[in-house]
Amino acid sequence: MFSKNQCLILWIPIILFGLTGGTFSPAQASSPSLTLAVIPVIDTLPMFVAQAEGLYAKRGVEVKLLPVASAPERDQLLQAGQADGTLNEILSVMFFNRQKIRMQAVRYGLMASKGAGHFFLLTAPSSGIAKVQDLKGVEIGIAPGTIIEYIGDRLLSAHGLRPQEIRYAAVPKIPDRMALLTSGKLKAAILPDPLAGLAVQQGAKILLDDQAHPQWGASVISFLKEAIDRKPMAVKAFLAAVEDAVALINAFPARYKNLLAEKKIVPAPLIGNYVIPPFPGRGVTSEEEWKEVSEWAVKKGLLSAPVSYAESVNPKLWP
Numbered sequence: 001m002f003s004k005n006q007c008l009i010l011w012i013p014i015i016l017f018g019l020t021g022g023t024f025s026p027a028q029a030s031s032p033s034l035t036l037a038v039i040p041v042i043d044t045l046p047m048f049v050a051q052a053e054g055l056y057a058k059r060g061v062e063v064k065l066l067p068v069a070s071a072p073e074r075d076q077l078l079q080a081g082q083a084d085g086t087l088n089e090i091l092s093v094m095f096f097n098r099q100k101i102r103m104q105a106v107r108y109g110l111m112a113s114k115g116a117g118h119f120f121l122l123t124a125p126s127s128g129i130a131k132v133q134d135l136k137g138v139e140i141g142i143a144p145g146t147i148i149e150y151i152g153d154r155l156l157s158a159h160g161l162r163p164q165e166i167r168y169a170a171v172p173k174i175p176d177r178m179a180l181l182t183s184g185k186l187k188a189a190i191l192p193d194p195l196a197g198l199a200v201q202q203g204a205k206i207l208l209d210d211q212a213h214p215q216w217g218a219s220v221i222s223f224l225k226e227a228i229d230r231k232p233m234a235v236k237a238f239l240a241a242v243e244d245a246v247a248l249i250n251a252f253p254a255r256y257k258n259l260l261a262e263k264k265i266v267p268a269p270l271i272g273n274y275v276i277p278p279f280p281g282r283g284v285t286s287e288e289e290w291k292e293v294s295e296w297a298v299k300k301g302l303l304s305a306p307v308s309y310a311e312s313v314n315p316k317l318w319p
Helices: 004-019 026-030 042-052 055-059 071-079 090-096 147-158 174-183 195-201 225-230 232-251 253-262 287-299
Strands: 033-038 062-067 085-088 103-108 119-123 139-142 167-170 188-192 205-209 220-224
Touching (some): 042 062, 042 232, 055 062, 090 103, 103 225, 103 232, 139 174, 174 195
Parallel strands (some): 033 062, 139 188
Antiparallel strands (some): 103 220
16 A cells, blocks of 8 residues: 555656656666767777677766877877877877876777887888898887887898888878888888778789787777766766677678778778778787886887886776
8 A cells, every 4th residue: 555645756756767858878867978089090980880880878877079180180189188089009008108197098999909000110112121131220100109100120130120220201291101112212010900991902012011010009998087087987887888899890890991981981992892900809008018008109209218018008098
């Protein structure tokens, strides 16, 4: 037996349920929201797939993917608090955290795998360079002080070049670097997938890639520490949606070719023959990987001291 007041209390949610049209989901009630600044590169495909497939809503989080044209623009938005997270590399995380811990890497984005390099050292069509030893004293186009330079140093030293034999030319913008390479004004350059494929289509030749050392060029998904502290459940929901998207991409890669064109992730001339690489499952930078990059950055004078791994990498938010 219920009193009149108890009956009234029971009817209130039923009336409210009826006013919403008879359906209800956590996302409709009060979805936590996240904004990510993303450069349209292949590494970000799972984020766009999660959006296209409604996986963020399914996981109960609202996500805005804010397109940016360059790493400096991306970092400016993060510095200004206009974005909660992004896709970058651990070197970028270290730069953010050089004074205090402001950013944490939470998951791998993309890395090389068997048959699918992530970064490539290419030679110009008529360079005459046939082996790594031919690169002694030859200027190689890179973006200095970035993961590109780190990969260059690691690849070249692994193939027998000494530091004094390695020369670089500073060409920060990837399209400029590719144009100089394919025109022969640069004899060699390091480019990421898929623009390396476009350079090959225009006559460049692959000399080295990072398939044997996938961790060297791995990208990471990172969030500002403040965003993680304020919205941990939103970040967890985002990562769960990305995990769902990775499973879909790896199972049905051809399904998302149209998305590559729509989001301008892959240059139009490559779309037809481009093979979407396999994406890694959940995981994040190891302490050993972090230490190697940190020591390199200190030696290069990019950091005055090592940055804490334990405070900068957060594996506790995975689904």
